[in-house]
Amino acid sequence: MKFLYLVKKELLLFLRNKGLLIFVIYLFTGDIYIAANGIDLSLKHxxxxxxxxxxxxxxxxxxxxxxxxxxxxxxxxxxxxxxxxxxxxxxxxxxxxxxxxxxxxxxxxxxxxxxxxxxxxxxxxxxxxxxxxxxxxxxxxxxxxxYKNQIAKIDLRSRVLYNPNTKSKYFLALSELFSVITLLVLILPAASIIREKDEGNIEMILISPLSIRKLIAAKLLAMTIIILLGTTVSINLIIKTALHIPVRGNQALFLLLTIGYIFTTMGLSLFIASISSNMLQVSQLAILFLLPILFLSGSWTPYESMPLIFQKLTYLSPLKYYLDAGYAVIIKGLGLNFVWFYIIMMFLMGLPLFIIGTFFINKKL
Structure with a gap:
C-alpha cells in the first residue's frame, strides 16, 4: 500500500509540473501531427x-x-x-x-x-x-x-500492400511516435530522480523507513504509466482520428510491446540520473544516447543504405526491434505469434542495461 502511495505522489508531482506536463502533451499530440503533415516524402510541385x-x-x-x-x-x-x-x-x-x-x-x-x-x-x-x-x-x-505488329517488351505491374496510396505520413507519424517514446523514457525517470536531489530529499529518505529502491521503483512505474497513457491518446486521438491512419492491429499488444521497450531503455535513464547533477546534464546526456539509438534503428536511414559495420550495430539498438514489431502490429495487423521474438530480444537487451543502471544509481545515492 505504501508503494502505491509513492506512485500516486509521483503522478501528482508530474501533473503539478506545468512545464513538463505541457512538453509531454505536445510531444504526443502536436509533434506527431506536425511530423506527419509537415514532411512529405512524395514528389510535390x-x-x-x-x-x-x-x-x-x-x-x-x-x-x-x-x-x-x-x-x-x-x-x-x-x-x-x-x-x-x-x-x-x-x-x-x-x-x-x-x-x-x-x-x-x-x-x-x-x-x-x-x-x-x-x-x-x-x-x-x-x-x-x-x-x-x-x-x-x-x-x-x-x-x-x-501500333500494328508491335509488341511491348516490358509489362510491369506493381501492387502496394498495407499502404496502397503510398502516403508517407503513415511512416512519419509512427516513426515520430517511437522517437517521442524513446526521448521520454530517457528523460522522465532521470528527471524525476534529479528533482529529489535538487530539493534535498535524498538525505531525508536515507534516514527514513522508506528505501531508495522502493522510491526508484515507484518513479519508474509512475513514468511508465504516463508514457503508456500518452501513447494511447496519441494512437486514438492523433494517428487514427486526426491523421486517418488505419490501426489494424491490437492496441493492447502494441502497449505490451511499448512496456517491453520502456523496460529496455529505462536502464539507460537510470545511468543518466546516476552521473547527472542537474536537469541540464540530464537533457544533454539524453540527447547523447538518443541520437545513436535513432541512427541505428533504421527510422532515419534504411538498413540497406548503411555501411556494413553500421548494419551490424543496428542489432544493438533496442529501437530497431520496437520499430519492426510496432509497424507489424499497427500497419499490418500481425499478432503475438509474429512479435514474440522482438519482445524476447528487447527483454534480453533490457535486462543487463537495467541491472547496470540500477547498480550505478544505487552506488551514487
Missing part, C-alpha cells in the same frame, strides 16, 4: 522545363502526362545551352529533352530521351527521376501497343 526538338503530337502528349500536384510545368526552352543555366540557378528540378523524330522512333519501337536533374537536392532529384521514368515507361508501352 516539382518545377521542370522541356527542350522539345520534335514538337509533335506525341511529344506534347507525353508532357501532358506530367501533371500537378506532382509536377509544375514551367514551359519550353529553346536552346541546350539554357539547361545548365536553369539548373545552376535552381529554376528547375529537372529538364526533359525530347529529340527529333521522337514520334517516328516510337513507331519503330525505339525510345530515346534525356533527363537532366538538379542534384543539389538529391532526394527531390531522385524522386523526380523515379516518377518521370515511370510515366515515360507507361506512355511508351501504351503507344507501342497501339
Amino acid at each position: 516539382a518545377k521542370f522545363y522541356t527542350l522539345d526538338y520534335d514538337m509533335s503530337y506525341e511529344s506534347r502528349e507525353l508532357i501532358s502526362k506530367m501533371v500537378p500536384p506532382w509536377y509544375n510545368f514551367q514551359g519550353y526552352i529553346t536552346d541546350s545551352k539554357q539547361i545548365e543555366s536553369y539548373l545552376m540557378k535552381d529554376k528547375a528540378v529537372g529538364i526533359l529533352v525530347i529529340p527529333e523524330n521522337f514520334n517516328e522512333n516510337i513507331k519503330k519501337n525505339k525510345l530515346d530521351l534525356a533527363l537532366y536533374l538538379n542534384g543539389a537536392d538529391a532526394s527531390t532529384g531522385y524522386l523526380f527521376a523515379g516518377y518521370t521514368t515511370g510515366i515515360i515507361t507507361d506512355y511508351y508501352l501504351e503507344k507501342v501497343k497501339n
Whole structure:
C-alpha cells in the first residue's frame, strides 16, 4: 500500500509540473501531427522545363502526362545551352529533352530521351527521376501497343500492400511516435530522480523507513504509466482520428510491446540520473544516447543504405526491434505469434542495461 502511495505522489508531482506536463502533451499530440503533415516524402510541385526538338503530337502528349500536384510545368526552352543555366540557378528540378523524330522512333519501337536533374537536392532529384521514368515507361508501352505488329517488351505491374496510396505520413507519424517514446523514457525517470536531489530529499529518505529502491521503483512505474497513457491518446486521438491512419492491429499488444521497450531503455535513464547533477546534464546526456539509438534503428536511414559495420550495430539498438514489431502490429495487423521474438530480444537487451543502471544509481545515492 505504501508503494502505491509513492506512485500516486509521483503522478501528482508530474501533473503539478506545468512545464513538463505541457512538453509531454505536445510531444504526443502536436509533434506527431506536425511530423506527419509537415514532411512529405512524395514528389510535390516539382518545377521542370522541356527542350522539345520534335514538337509533335506525341511529344506534347507525353508532357501532358506530367501533371500537378506532382509536377509544375514551367514551359519550353529553346536552346541546350539554357539547361545548365536553369539548373545552376535552381529554376528547375529537372529538364526533359525530347529529340527529333521522337514520334517516328516510337513507331519503330525505339525510345530515346534525356533527363537532366538538379542534384543539389538529391532526394527531390531522385524522386523526380523515379516518377518521370515511370510515366515515360507507361506512355511508351501504351503507344507501342497501339501500333500494328508491335509488341511491348516490358509489362510491369506493381501492387502496394498495407499502404496502397503510398502516403508517407503513415511512416512519419509512427516513426515520430517511437522517437517521442524513446526521448521520454530517457528523460522522465532521470528527471524525476534529479528533482529529489535538487530539493534535498535524498538525505531525508536515507534516514527514513522508506528505501531508495522502493522510491526508484515507484518513479519508474509512475513514468511508465504516463508514457503508456500518452501513447494511447496519441494512437486514438492523433494517428487514427486526426491523421486517418488505419490501426489494424491490437492496441493492447502494441502497449505490451511499448512496456517491453520502456523496460529496455529505462536502464539507460537510470545511468543518466546516476552521473547527472542537474536537469541540464540530464537533457544533454539524453540527447547523447538518443541520437545513436535513432541512427541505428533504421527510422532515419534504411538498413540497406548503411555501411556494413553500421548494419551490424543496428542489432544493438533496442529501437530497431520496437520499430519492426510496432509497424507489424499497427500497419499490418500481425499478432503475438509474429512479435514474440522482438519482445524476447528487447527483454534480453533490457535486462543487463537495467541491472547496470540500477547498480550505478544505487552506488551514487
